[in-house]
Amino acid sequence: MELVVSLGIGVLAGSGVWLLMRPRTFQVIIGISLLGYAVNLFIFSTGGLRSGAAAILSPGEVGSLELYADPLPQALVLTAIVIGFAAMALLLVVLIAARGLTRSDHVDGREPER
Amino acid sequence: MSAWPDHLVVAPILLPMLAGIATILIGDRSRAATIAAGFASVIGLVVLAAVLLALADAPVARAYRLGDWPASFGIVLVLDRLAALMLMLAALLGLAAFSFSLGRWARAGAHFHPLFQFQLMGLNGAFLAGDIFNLFVFFEVMLAASYGLALHGSGVARVRAGLHYIVVNLIASAFFLVGVSVLYGVAGTLNMADLAARMRMVEAEDRGLVEAGAAILGIAFLTKAAIWPLGFWLPSTYAAASTPAAAILSILSKVGIYAVLRMWLLLFGDGAGPSQGFAGAVLTVGGLATVAFGSVAVLATQNLARLAGASVLVSSGTLLAAIGAGQAAVTGGALFYMTSSVLAIAALFLLIELVERGRDVGADVLAVTREAFGAPEEEPPEGEAEVGIAIPGTLAVLGFAFLACALLLAGLPPLSGFLAKFAILAPLLGAGPVSATSWLLLAALVLSGFATIIAMARTGIEVFWAAPAGALRRVAVVEIVPVAGLLLLTVALTLAAGPAMEFMQRAAEALHAPHGYLRGVLDPLP
Numbered sequence: 001m002e003l004v005v006s007l008g009i010g011v012l013a014g015s016g017v018w019l020l021m022r023p024r025t026f027q028v029i030i031g032i033s034l035l036g037y038a039v040n041l042f043i044f045s046t047g048g049l050r051s052g053a054a055a056i057l058s059p060g061e062v063g064s065l066e067l068y069a070d071p072l073p074q075a076l077v078l079t080a081i082v083i084g085f086a087a088m089a090l091l092l093v094v095l096i097a098a099r100g101l102t103r104s105d106h107v108d109g110r111e112p113e114r
Numbered sequence: 115m116s117a118w119p120d121h122l123v124v125a126p127i128l129l130p131m132l133a134g135i136a137t138i139l140i141g142d143r144s145r146a147a148t149i150a151a152g153f154a155s156v157i158g159l160v161v162l163a164a165v166l167l168a169l170a171d172a173p174v175a176r177a178y179r180l181g182d183w184p185a186s187f188g189i190v191l192v193l194d195r196l197a198a199l200m201l202m203l204a205a206l207l208g209l210a211a212f213s214f215s216l217g218r219w220a221r222a223g224a225h226f227h228p229l230f231q232f233q234l235m236g237l238n239g240a241f242l243a244g245d246i247f248n249l250f251v252f253f254e255v256m257l258a259a260s261y262g263l264a265l266h267g268s269g270v271a272r273v274r275a276g277l278h279y280i281v282v283n284l285i286a287s288a289f290f291l292v293g294v295s296v297l298y299g300v301a302g303t304l305n306m307a308d309l310a311a312r313m314r315m316v317e318a319e320d321r322g323l324v325e326a327g328a329a330i331l332g333i334a335f336l337t338k339a340a341i342w343p344l345g346f347w348l349p350s351t352y353a354a355a356s357t358p359a360a361a362i363l364s365i366l367s368k369v370g371i372y373a374v375l376r377m378w379l380l381l382f383g384d385g386a387g388p389s390q391g392f393a394g395a396v397l398t399v400g401g402l403a404t405v406a407f408g409s410v411a412v413l414a415t416q417n418l419a420r421l422a423g424a425s426v427l428v429s430s431g432t433l434l435a436a437i438g439a440g441q442a443a444v445t446g447g448a449l450f451y452m453t454s455s456v457l458a459i460a461a462l463f464l465l466i467e468l469v470e471r472g473r474d475v476g477a478d479v480l481a482v483t484r485e486a487f488g489a490p491e492e493e494p495p496e497g498e499a500e501v502g503i504a505i506p507g508t509l510a511v512l513g514f515a516f517l518a519c520a521l522l523l524a525g526l527p528p529l530s531g532f533l534a535k536f537a538i539l540a541p542l543l544g545a546g547p548v549s550a551t552s553w554l555l556l557a558a559l560v561l562s563g564f565a566t567i568i569a570m571a572r573t574g575i576e577v578f579w580a581a582p583a584g585a586l587r588r589v590a591v592v593e594i595v596p597v598a599g600l601l602l603l604t605v606a607l608t609l610a611a612g613p614a615m616e617f618m619q620r621a622a623e624a625l626h627a628p629h630g631y632l633r634g635v636l637d638p639l640p
Binding site: 047080088108 | 247251254257258261265268269270273274276277278280281284285287288291292294295296298299304
């Protein structure tokens, strides 16, 4: 499972970084989304990868990370997703405004001279 | 936990939040009510910050446990001298920028007042946060509001600069999250004090991972602080932002410095074992490079707003290089420098708009550079009538304020800028053999001051002496009072340099030997 998750994070992050380097605003925003997914998966994986583990303690048992999934990274990733989503929505609005004002979807607001 | 001073710690977050909500609810129905809510908040924040500054001057940091959970499980807010100092700076800038915005800027676009209040809430929360995840959350609150404020007034230049600003900060936030989760994965805690206490127990094989996590976190902080080469976004964003927004943004870059100061000294300060002083050289070298880049930018620019943006770079670089020295006495000087330069840069940002008003915007820019810098800034729509009365002798008052800003930023006597640079250099050059880095820092401080004075003199001649006759500027009292207030504060800082400097030294010593911080947060309540 570790291999699959780390490959997934790597592919997402790599594609995200590649798209970030592109000159069109649409590519940049998709790049930021992919990078955000990679980061969220990464946060999730820092709690240890374990399938079928309960998140909440049962009465009378001693809590141990051997038996239970760590709930804290899950709380963190939830917050990170919400914040990332809001920031992405804001970026989309600015992107559309920039497209309308500059009549270009280049990140610098003007086409490069050739 | 029931005594009222304990609950004051959370008030700097609650007050602007409530004011922000109130201004949203009032909306456009009553301008007077909106302004009253805003004023109540910013004046309340200054009073609160003064009380907290007095409370914080104690050997043990004051922790506020939300929900009264023990610190390593629950959320804590921590008030120590550094946090109180930053709260004070944010409150003063908030008051000045808010009064200034009433002149005309608050009407240049929608939702100025709520955004402004949430900006203050994010700033105060970031200074008080006691764990790194809440630091992240308040960073995002602060940034989300700053995106709105940077775009306030709209226009091509603002949207273009704002797009770069948002993208850079979103990427920095991704770094922030990766750093936070690496630290959590190794140490198993997010509380800053708990992290510092566990640093000693990290095993040798995990030490590399901790250092990598801290370094990734550092990239996020240093992007905010605009260290070279992560700071290219700063001058164009600050130059394009509307004036009150730019003034409040000038403390935003200092939030990055604050976070570096706090986390670096907690994690890698005294008693951190083998990792002690990790990456100090990076801070010094990066800081020096930033000063060099900022000085060149100061000399190269022919636009007042970009000049102020470049001064932010110089001040950030100076601070980082001084912090990188890793000595408590130098850090104390750096705190004094930060106070002086934040006030001066905010005053300069406010002043620029007053000076440029009534002139052909961009008249001092050569046609070629205007082309390169993009279209000239758009004037805000004229309101029905200017608020307040215009003051007489405008040109003389503005000229005098400009002179004061120049002296402060270049670090010339008699104002506090000089004392601040002296306070940084004196401990470095004091006793024993002087290291090569100290000489470099001395050279950087003197040369950057020289570059600043050349640039400011050139611009001053251009603006005040070579201005076409008859270009009368109309300046409302409500707009010049904040500028004068900020400059008078630096005069007060100069006159009260002794007590102020002692406070900064105590703050710096508490940062370098954080027993008081750890005890305040981790000890169970009696």
